[in-house]
Each structure stands twice: as structure tokens, then as C-alpha cells.
Amino acid sequence: MNRKTFLLVITSVSALGGFLFGYDTGVINGAQFYLSKYFELDAAMKGWVVGSALLGCLVGAILAGPISIKMGRKNSLILSAILFTISAWGSGLPSFFPESVSLLVLFRIIGGLGIGIASMNAPMYIAEIAPPERRGNLVSYYQLAVVIGFFTVFLATYFIGNSNTEDQNIQFGWRHMFWTELIPSISFLFLLLLVPKSPRWLSLKGRYEEALAVLNKLHGPENATKEAEEIKASIAQELEKGGAKINYWGGTVLAIIVIGSVLSILQQFTGINAVLYYGADIFEKALGFGQEDVLKQQVLLAFINFIFTFVAMATIDKFGRKPLIYIGSVGMILGFLILAITLQRQTIGVWSLVGVLIFIGSFAMSMGPVVWVVLSEMFPNKIRSVAMSVAVAAQWGANYIVSQSFPMVTESSLNNNSFWNGSLPYYIFIAFITLIIVFTYKYIPETKGKSLEDLEKVWK
Template identity: 65%
Template sequence: MGKRPTTKINIYFITIVITLGGLLFGYDTGVINGTQFYFSKYFELTGALKGFIVSSALLGALAGAATAGIISKAIGRKNSLIISAILFIISAWGSGLPSILPESTTLLVVFRLIGGIAIGIASMNAPMYIAEIAPAKNRGILVTFYQLAVVIGFFVVFLVTYFIGAKLSESENIAFGWRNMFWSELIPAGIFLVFLFFVPKSPRWLMINGKEEEAENILTRIHGEEIAAKEFKDIKDSIIAESTKKKASIFSKTMLPIVIIGTVLSALQQFTGINAVLYYGADIFEQALGFGQDDILLQQILLATVNLVFTFIAMFTVDKLGRKPLLIIGGFGMLIGFLLMGFTLYFSDYANVNSAGLPTISTTEGIISLIGVLIFIGSFAMSMGPIVWVLLSEIFPNKIRSAAMAVAVAVQWLANYFVSQTFPMVVESEANGLIMNGGTWNNALPYFLFSAFIVIIIVFVYKYIPETKGKTLEEMEALFERK
């Protein structure tokens, strides 16, 4: 091979840059929650059109994830992320422009779709890039940086939109404040784009495309010669072994079970109900738990803080406790949280009425239910939130990784869209209504449904998910081939 380079590349610098894609994932998804209240009034939207605009980014993410594998295979992980950064910038810039034209909700949908495509591309390529460039011993914690960045993105955008809105009157927010909220995303998106030019290409992608010397140089600059030599040999041996086999397909007899396991796990992440809580938290706090408008902001901050803290716990335990134990522990925690909330609502008499005229539970019951929500959020943040991304980046063999990740992430976005659309329908259904009004579940039905899915998750993880802690990607491939 060629001359060894002397300039080191810090693996944590690379990881932080790449995980900015995750921060933008959270930021772009969360910014709609701060803007929709005002642009809905600006455009005088109907409920149906408002719902479509809010969820349009999820459809874009589905399209982006579905095509991300093809793009990643053709131009590489790094260049795919550059494209996503450019799309984030276009989306952030364009989402504020429709207010210039009175009848331009179509433009707003188009730019939200573009942002969703960026999310879909980044959500596949960022964790895969990190997994392919990280050494096995600390790959878990490095990949969880991605989920941490998503959580930070939600937290930051919540604060940014709050401070933008707080400085303006309601009429000013309706006229132009929401545009500033969208445009605030230009700052992290621009930083992401610039710093992407300072990170290397994925060594695995380079070797798959016959650029061995460049790949070896990058591995050496990141890991040092000793680790790089082992990584290089493992990757090369894997590629040689693949070249002697028949061309792989995600639908082949040996690959399909792996793809199904990863895709089901990816979808089940959404059926925990996490985005029902994150997207409709204010409605839950007001309508189900009985808190007033003045308390909602505090509780949203509390949710974001718990989410952030427990994501850190996952980061520092994933390579010690392992992936599977965290998923099972977190599964039982999520189950306890939602059952606590569900049974509290189910046995409530809704004797009070809030300022909006809605029947509410007592303060004590509201606090117990809030504790249940926080237990759920914390348990998700230390398990299904980050660990699913770690496993998706690990379990798929090199020869199908791009295509399999695209399928798994696309299905996850489809599940996200389904849950986000159906949650308010279930909440407003007659069956979920108050017992005093002829309902059956006393506002508890959604949380019992999510609890049922969480039981399925625990059983599925126990039966089908192997422990991947400390194994190289090539060892993971061999593990699944033996199963």
C-alpha cells in the first residue's frame, strides 16, 4: 500500500459532525410544533389541511429513506449526507417563503416534503457511516451519539421557537414570527454542510468500490496502524468472501430473515407511542391529564429534559450492559409507565372541568399520570430510542447494508406516519370517551394499545435479537449466517 499519512483524524470530531444530521432530524421534525399554531391562523387552515401540512415531512422522510440506499451505494455515505444538508437548507429557507404569497400552502407542503427527504437520507446514512468508521469496542456509544443528537435537536428547537415567539406579540407571530422559526434551522444546517467537507469517506464504501489505498489511509489516520491493519483485513476478507458468493439480495433465503428482523424492530420503535407523546404532548397534558395552558410549557421542557438525560444513560451503558439487556429493561419500564397512566385515567371520575370546558382528572391523578409519562419517556430514551439505531447499523451484512437499511428506515417512517395520524382519531373515538358519556376506556385506550405493542417488543427482542456488543461488523455477519 501507499505511504502512511501522519495527520490524525479524531474519531469523536467525525462522529459529532455526522451526528449533526441527527440534530437536524430532531430540529426539522420539532420545528413544526412551534410554527403550526401561527401559520394555521395565517393561512386560516382547516383541521384536515393543517394535519396534512404537519405530517407532510413524514411522507418526505419515507421517500428519502426509500431512495437513500440507492444514493448511498452510488455516491457514498459522505456525499449522501452532503445532499441531505443542502436539502435541509432549501427546506428551512423555503418553508418561510409561502407567507409572502397569500395562497401558497402548496409551497409550504413542497418545502416540508423536501425537509422530510433530507431527514430520510440522513436517518439512514448517518448511523451507518458512524458504524462503518468506528472500532468495534466503542461503536455502540459512537452510534448512540446520533440518537442523542436527535434528542438535542428536539430540545434546542423547542427552546428556540419559544424564545422567538416570546419576543413577539401574537399578531406578529402570525404575520412573520413563524417564518423566523423555520429560518432558524438555516444555522445548524449551514454548519452541518460546511463541516461535512472536513470528514473522510467511509472506508468500507471505498473498499467495496475498489479504492483500497484510500481506505487504508483513512483507517490509519483514524485508528492508528495496529487497529487499522485489523480493520482493513476484516473488511477485505469480508469483501473477498462476498465476491465468491452469488450476488446478494435482501430477498434471498439467507438475507431475508435478517432484513425482516431489523425492519420489524425498526417499526416497533414507533409503535411504542413515542411520537404520539412528542407530537401531541400538549393535547395529552390539557385534555387527558387536566393541566392548564400555563403548565404545558413546563411539562414539555420536563419531557425534553428526561429524554436527554436518559439518552446519556444509554450512551454510557450500551457497550457495558449490551444492547439486548437495555432493550428488555427499557421495555418493562415503558410498559410500567403507560400502564400507570392508563389505569389512572381508566379509574378516574373526571369530576373537574378546565378553562376550556373539558372534563379533567384530579390534581393527584394528573401528577400520577405525568409520572407515568416521564417513566415511559426515560425508559424509551435508554432503550428503543438509541439502541434500535445501533442494532440497525450492526446487524445487516456489508453486501446488503445499504438496501436493508433503506427498507428498515422507510418502514419506520411509514409506522411513524401511521401512529401520528391515528393517535388523535383513537383519542377522539367514542370507545375512548369518558365512561360517563357512554365510552368504554375513559381516555385510557391509546395507552393500553401502546402497552400491548410494548409487550410484543419485549417478547420479540428476547426471542429474535442477538447480543452484538463488542463484535465487528464482519463477526456480526457470520453470527447471523449461523443462525
């Protein structure tokens, strides 16, 4: 196997963590439509069942930093695969379990732990093995995998949903939707045995010969030697400057972590997961589609998400990270504005759907992949595990806030008065997307084409 193929294979295997992230968070979209009726959930409980996994994601992301430092990126991903498998099996509530919302929530939280660990380690691992000129494209494989996971699970839930009557879906169809995740989670577990350890993690542990051997396989002897020396020099400089102990509360270090965390939070405050998690409810209640059309619309939504992720992958290393954020933010504002106006004026129809699809396409070519790329690049070697762990945890915390509050805001009397007519949440999201443009312009550096070691100098 030549080096390019080897690099692509291990990138693809690592990106399966993103596939399971997308699959696990997407399966609740189709399943919650039926399990909410099975358990007779109100708006608050529906938000809890959907959002509970996100609390697991938050805890998993917090733990991911120390786990990644101790076990390494590869072994952290293996742990996440085991958690995904347990969650997929248990979320379907096998018949010998006492059926309860609490038990379902427990298994959703276990899956969330796996997502939290994978969502930090997978893009970071890919960034640490990728050459600078291809890093944006290769890290984008992670977001592509997330999108494929969403698309695949929407197809799976559509097939299951349409193979049964509504009563059958309410009784057992939603269980089968959860169990379909066992196939990718077990595959991920075994494929991870093929990937090498991260050369930067090996270097941080003082295992320079092993790191050089991995770099040789990935980038060839000449580039490997140069990169190994840069990594070693970077680590030595950090040790000389501050010793083995890092002051995470120091001015520059804290500022970098805060900037990364705010960018992560703003990704969620675009409203992307409100649309992805509650797509079935939006299409049925807000947009007036019949139940038979709901899963079809979600497949269309996932398809647009999939196609526009390729736009990002093709352009991120050419145009840069910041231009994509600007273009995508304008598109997201336009999409939600169209949706909000049609809701407010009660002219719901094709244009409402067009607005949702413009939003999804714009997110998929910008804040979806770009945030993961920037987070995997922007943190110096010595603090990368902990800093990215904090930023990803902040993202999951924001995701939980959105997923828990969206159904409550949507069903509130304020949102359903004669002025807003169901449009209020989308105007709130528009305000946050506008903030993204300002924040990116002021605080986010352009990271295109720079080595991870060169990027450390940006903050000095």
C-alpha cells in the same frame, strides 16, 4: 489532532444529521400549535401537515440506499444538508410566496427527504468508522444529537412563543420557529467537508488504498491493516459466494431485512412520536395544562429525553443492547399505564405528567438509541446500504401511520366515551411495547463488542 479526538470530531459532525432530524421533526411540535389556528386546520388536516414530512422521510429512506451506494455516505449527508436548508427556508412561507397549506406541505416533504437520507447514512457512517469496543457508544451520539435537536428546538420555540402574544405567534411566530433551523443546517453542510469517506464504502468500490489511509487515521497502522484485511476478505467471500449480484429475496438475506424492519417499526409503535409531535395538544387538552404552561412542559420533556440518552450511552457497551431494550420496555409500559389510568379515572394531574416523563426517560435509554445501534451493526457489508434503507423506510412508514392516526384516534367518539376517557391510544401503545420484549428475545442477536465482519457470521 490525535486519533481519538479525530474520531470524536467526525462522529460529532456526522451526528449533526441526527441533530437536524430531531430539530426538523421537533419544530413542527411547537409550530403546529399556532399554524393549525392560522390555517384553521381540522384533525385530519393537522395530521396531514405533521405527517407529510414523514412521507418525505419514507421516500428519502428508500432512495438513501442507492444514493449511498452510488455517492457514498459522506456525499449523501451533504445532499441531506442541502435539503434541510431548502425546507427550513421555505417552511416559514416567505411573504412573496402565495400562502397555502399545500406549499407548506411541499417544503415539509423536502425536509423529510433530507431526514430520510440522513437517518440512514449518519448512523451507518458512524458504525463503519468506529472500533468494535466503542461502536455502541459512538453510534449513540447520533441518538444523542436527535435528542439535543429536540431539546434545542423546544427551547427555541419556547423563547419565540413567549416573546410574542398568541395572536403574533399565530400570524408570524410559527414562521420564525421554522427559520431557526437555517443555522444548524448551513453549519452541517460546511462541516461535512471536513469528514473522510467511509472506509467500508471505499473498499466496496475497490479503493482499498484510500480505505487503508482513512483507517490509519482512525485506528492506527496496526489495527488499520488488520481491519482492512477483514473488510477485504468479507467482500471477497461475498463475491465468491454469490457473484456481484445479490439476491435480496434469498432466505437469509430476506430474513435479516425483515427482522431489522420489524424492530424499526416497533420503535415507532411505542408512541414516542405521538408524544413528541403532539406534546402541546396532549398537555393542553388531555392533561388540562393552560396554554402558558404547554411549552414549559415540552422543555421538561425534552430535558428528560436528553438526560436519559446519556444513561444509554454509558451502559450500551457494558450491559449490551438487549438488556437495555428489556429494561426500557418495562419502564415505557409503566409510564403509559400511569398516564392511561389517570386519564381513565379522570384524576389528571401531577401523576399524569410523571407517567409521560417515565415513558420518555425509558424510551431514551432503550429503544431510542439501541435501535439505531443495532440497525447500523446487524446487516452484512454487502447488503448494508440497501437493507438499512429498507429498515429505515419501514420506520418512517410506521411513524407516518402513528402521526396521522393519533389525532384522529384521540378525538374519536370511542376514545372520548365514559369508559376510555381519552386513554385508548396509550393502551394500544402498551400492547405494542409488550410485543417488543417478545420479539427482541426471540429474534434480535446481541451485537455488543463484535466487529461488523464478525457479526456477519451470526446469521450463518
